[in-house]
Amino acid sequence: MPTQSDMTTQLDTGVLDTLQHQVAVFARRAEQTRLGGVGQARNSMDRAAYLLLNRLDQEGPMGVKALAGSMGIDSSTVTRQVAPLVDSGMVKRTSHPEDGRAVVLQLSPRGKARLEEVRSSRRDLMARVTDDWTAEERDLFCDLLTRFNIALSAAHSTVPQASPAT
Known part of the structure; x- marks a missing residue:
């Protein structure tokens, strides 16, 4: 049975790195939106x-x-x-x-x-x-x-x- 580490190496680590980075960027953007950072305090x-x-x-x-x-x-x-x-x-x-x-x-x-x-x-x-x-x-x-x-x-x-x- 493959371990978690084996599964990660089987997947494209570049895609996983991009995914985790984009999730972090998304979290930042979502927080900016929540704070009304897009010019809409109603958010x-x-x-x-x-x-x-x-x-x-x-x-x-x-x-x-x-x-x-x-x-x-x-x-x-x-x-x-x-x-x-x-x-x-x-x-x-x-x-x-x-x-x-x-x-x-x-x-x-x-x-x-x-x-x-x-x-x-x-x-x-x-x-x-x-x-x-x-x-x-x-x-x-x-x-x-x-x-x-x-x-x-x-x-x-x-x-x-x-x-x-x-």
Whole structure:
């Protein structure tokens, strides 16, 4: 059975080097866009906030544990990231409809409006950036980027964590 090292040498290392470099450039450009670096402050929203608001919009109200599970992150991380969204009125904490003791997080009307503003601005940017692409090229890029993100997530969850130094 080939090892990971064998598999890497079997692949074109030049392509892998280009891929990792382009992913790094993409991450930088995405951060610049998030910060409104393309001249559209409406794009500006913390990545964690965008992902949390988007998940609540797509899946509806849910508890912290369910939200954390659906996003593949720790509950304490969700609690920390959602606190400013609650403070700013973009997310509401409400009682669970079946268990009044449990708390669910729900996208507020203000959060929905802000999320749509950011989505619209980013949608406009994506249209501009891919203006000279065919519909097939856009579809293919979306398919491949989705596949890449899924594979990257799976690889991250199977990578052994470094043990603390003793």
